[in-house]
Amino acid sequence: MVLALTLLPAILLALRVAAGPVLVEDNIISLPLSRRLNFTSANVVQQDLARLKKFKIGKAGVNEERAVVAEPVDNQVVSYIASVGVGSPATTYELIVDTGSSNTWVGSGTKYVQTSTSTKTSNTVSVSYGSGSFSGTEFIDQVTLAPGLVISKQSIGVASRSSGFSGTDGILGIGPVDLTQGTLTNAQSTLIPTVTDNLFSQGTISANLIGISFEPARTEDDANGSISFGGTDSTKFTGSVAFTPVTSTLPAGDYWGINQSITYGGTTILASTAGIVDTGTTLIYIATNAYTKYVSATGAVLDNNTGLLRITSAQFAALQNLNFVIGGVTYSLTPNAQIWPRSLNTAIGGSASSIYLVVSDWGSNSGEGLDFINGYAFLERFYSVFDTTNKQIGFATTPFTTATTN
Numbered sequence: 172m173v174l175a176l177t178l179l180p181a182i183l184l185a186l187r188v189a190a191g192p193v194l195v196e197d198n199i200i201s202l203p204l205s206r207r208l209n210f211t212s213a214n215v216v217q218q219d220l221a222r223l224k225k226f227k228i229g230k231a232g233v234n235e236e237r238a239v240v241a242e243p244v245d246n247q248v249v250s251y252i253a254s255v256g257v258g259s260p261a262t263t264y265e266l267i268v269d270t271g272s273s274n275t276w277v278g279s280g281t282k283y284v285q286t287s288t289s290t291k292t293s294n295t296v297s298v299s300y301g302s303g304s305f306s307g308t309e310f311i312d313q314v315t316l317a318p319g320l321v322i323s324k325q326s327i328g329v330a331s332r333s334s335g336f337s338g339t340d341g342i343l344g345i346g347p348v349d350l351t352q353g354t355l356t357n358a359q360s361t362l363i364p365t366v367t368d369n370l371f372s373q374g375t376i377s378a379n380l381i382g383i384s385f386e387p388a389r390t391e392d393d394a395n396g397s398i399s400f401g402g403t404d405s406t407k408f409t410g411s412v413a414f415t416p417v418t419s420t421l422p423a424g425d426y427w428g429i430n431q432s433i434t435y436g437g438t439t440i441l442a443s444t445a446g447i448v449d450t451g452t453t454l455i456y457i458a459t460n461a462y463t464k465y466v467s468a469t470g471a472v473l474d475n476n477t478g479l480l481r482i483t484s485a486q487f488a489a490l491q492n493l494n495f496v497i498g499g500v501t502y503s504l505t506p507n508a509q510i511w512p513r514s515l516n517t518a519i520g521g522s523a524s525s526i527y528l529v530v531s532d533w534g535s536n537s538g539e540g541l542d543f544i545n546g547y548a549f550l551e552r553f554y555s556v557f558d559t560t561n562k563q564i565g566f567a568t569t570p571f572t573t574a575t576t577n
């Protein structure tokens with residue numbers, strides 16, 4: 172069914188798309204991710220910024236404000252949900268897949284059910300995400316991501332209190348393990364291995380990496396996302412994956428951070444600097460000095476109703492590629508890839524006939540150690556790979572890189 176405007180209730184559209192079958196290819200197991208759209212709060216930029224403001228704190232934030240490690244993807248306009256089993260027999264939880272935090276926990280919606288595989292630890296756990304938080308008890312339990320992708324002893328949080336996670340059961344945290352530091356009340360210095368770390372250390376997968384595929388929104392029925400553990404899913408990208416090291420610049424390097432420069436047409440608008448790749452951010456945010464150049468090059472104006480940049484049809488016709496140069500490789504967002512899907516204009520408070528851009532203002536000039544976020548608007552055009560063992564991030568083109576779906 173086409174996601175037609177007329178189907179969107181004025182106030183809320185919350186879509187939960189049933190997960191399809193698990194794909195096994197070359198011993199790489201891919202899980203489908205369900206896309207959830209929530210337009211309750213019309214301003215997509217404000218929803219993103221609530222998450223982004225905490226990123227700049229980085230891991231250093233642990234020292235000042237215990238366990239403030241990242242913003243989760245709660246209540247974002249676009250979020251991706253994986254169905255994860257815990258216990259034996261397993262209870263299924265719908266977890267937000269978050270590359271920007273690393274604790275996995277359940278219990279905000281569906282309550283935790285203890286089974287023969289559950290062991291309660293003496294540790295309490297607490298993570299504050301800014302707009303949301305949870306606290307509870309750390310358990311060791313069996314976690315089933317898919318048949319053949321079972322972790323026998325995974326340390327997970329079980330929430331006794333949580334806020335900001337309505338409609339979901341918790342988080343599958345797949346950021347770097349260091350982000351778990353300081354989250355256990357009785358063991359401040361202890362790191363909690365992520366699900367990917369444990370799959371690797373228990374020999375279930377042969378490489379400590381994940382590959383993520385998103386597609387531009389087309390129809391309501393699309394699962395339109397998938398995550399593979401232990402390898403890349405070659406059915407989801409074209410050509411080969413090019414890798415770049417995780418940046419040494421902090422705080423970006425505490426997350427899945429990279430060095431990147433940006434050009435618009437032939438003009439450099441952002442000199443090489445550090446920022447992050449994040450599945451939980453809807454748009455693309457760039458440092459104010461770069462944003463200002465992009466605005467004047469495109470002729471865009473800030474639209475008060477949506478918080479997005481808006482261009483005319485003539486400006487759209489003249490739009491040039493926005494190029495992200497990462498590790499010597501150029502990833503180009505075509506004009507169509509730079510605009511918000513027009514079928515979803517009214518859902519975010521815009522007008523059906525307007526053209527809005529997906530690039531927004533990060534809010535400060537470059538040079539702060541975290542100067543851009545390549546969010547979902549970028550990741551729906553490029554396959555992404557997060558390689559823990561080699562501390563590198565990879566990208567590849569997909570059949571949708573130059574699609575004109577927007």
Ligand SMILES: *[C@@H]1O[C@H](CO)[C@@H](O)[C@H](O)[C@H]1NC(C)=O
Pocket residue numbers: 185209210211212246247337338339
């Ligand atoms: C959508 O987001 C709003 C906050 O922006 C939240 O209050 C609401 O519960 C969310 N709805 C669902 C179904 O998650």
Ligand SMILES: *[C@@H]1O[C@H](CO)[C@@H](O)[C@H](O)[C@H]1NC(C)=O
Pocket residue numbers: 416417418419420430444445
């Ligand atoms: C990233 O940029 C910083 C600052 O220019 C530089 O020190 C570093 O070597 C670059 N590369 C990596 C992988 O961090």
Ligand SMILES: *[C@@H]1O[C@H](CO)[C@@H](O)[C@H](O)[C@H]1NC(C)=O
Pocket residue numbers: 475
């Ligand atoms: C948009 O908001 C700004 C600041 O609130 C205001 O100055 C401007 O007049 C508004 N523009 C329109 C077209 O409403």
Ligand SMILES: CC(=O)N[C@H]1CO[C@H](CO)[C@@H](O)[C@@H]1O
Pocket residue numbers: 203384385386392393394395396397407
């Ligand atoms: C990445 C991904 O899973 N894409 C899916 C989007 O939905 C269509 C239709 O269900 C599938 O064919 C794609 O594989």
